[in-house]
Amino acid sequence: MLEATNLECVRGDRRLFAGVGFRLDAGELLHVSGHNGAGKTTLLRTLVGLTHAVAGEIRWQGQPVGKLGEDYRAQLCYLGHGNGIKEELTPLENLSLSARVAALAHDEERDFQALAEVGLASRADLPCRVLSQGQKRRVALARLIRDQRPLWVLDEPFVALDVKAVSWLAGRIGAHVAGGGLAVMTTHQPVSVPGATVRELWLGERGDV
Numbered sequence: 001m002l003e004a005t006n007l008e009c010v011r012g013d014r015r016l017f018a019g020v021g022f023r024l025d026a027g028e029l030l031h032v033s034g035h036n037g038a039g040k041t042t043l044l045r046t047l048v049g050l051t052h053a054v055a056g057e058i059r060w061q062g063q064p065v066g067k068l069g070e071d072y073r074a075q076l077c078y079l080g081h082g083n084g085i086k087e088e089l090t091p092l093e094n095l096s097l098s099a100r101v102a103a104l105a106h107d108e109e110r111d112f113q114a115l116a117e118v119g120l121a122s123r124a125d126l127p128c129r130v131l132s133q134g135q136k137r138r139v140a141l142a143r144l145i146r147d148q149r150p151l152w153v154l155d156e157p158f159v160a161l162d163v164k165a166v167s168w169l170a171g172r173i174g175a176h177v178a179g180g181g182l183a184v185m186t187t188h189q190p191v192s193v194p195g196a197t198v199r200e201l202w203l204g205e206r207g208d209v
């Protein structure tokens with residue numbers, strides 16, 4: 001269970017949001033929406049510990065995440081706006097590096113299977129700098145698939161993906177949630193996630209432009 005209470009975030013001289021709270025149980029997806037600049041990315045970064053909230057609390061399985069530290073981070077996979085990949089490394093090398101950073105056992109076969117699932121089997125040994133934007137996004141998604149963490153925090157995960165990949169990813173997120181996982185996701189486009197119980201969180205004023 002992921003729970004946020006009375007979260008308040010300030011960036012620069014602007015209070016982005018205050019009093020934000022939600023509770024998300026296993027088997028649920030939280031869809032965070034709002035206009036450009038409302039603070040969606042900031043909220044997601046706060047949930048994963050990359051940005052500091054000036055007030056409020058985040059709990060995982062009833063425990064404050066600050067207290068859990070690495071034990072909390074080991075439960076989640078964060079897909080940010082950037083793909084978090086090294087351009088000079090191949091997709092396989094990127095997965096291997098991320099496994100090392102996460103102290104996971106090296107398993108090239110598992111890495112390759114994840115790349116195959118995202119449609120990159122034939123690109124696994126090319127440097128990422130020569131991949132298209134959508135293919136780079138798929139490398140980041142392969143890490144999500146490979147790591148199989150209970151909590152997925154996904155910032156605009158469908159950006160740069162083609163129609164088929166959007167449909168595949170929506171199904172994958174749905175399966176993750178239906179299988180007892182949790183997901184927090186931002187999208188500007190309405191995307192149907194089959195099989196997921198969806199909770200909605202809107203940031204900002206409805207009338208803002």
Ligand SMILES: Nc1ncnc2c1ncn2[C@@H]1O[C@H](COP(=O)(O)OP(=O)(O)OP(=O)(O)O)[C@@H](O)[C@H]1O
Pocket residue numbers: 011012013016034035036037038039040041042043
């Ligand atoms: N380090 C920073 N210093 C000052 N302002 C910042 C900083 N980081 C973010 N902001 C501002 O905070 C606001 C919210 O940014 P954020 O990226 O969270 O919005 P968003 O809802 O995800 O927007 P979008 O829909 O455009 O992706 C923006 O106005 C942004 O310029």
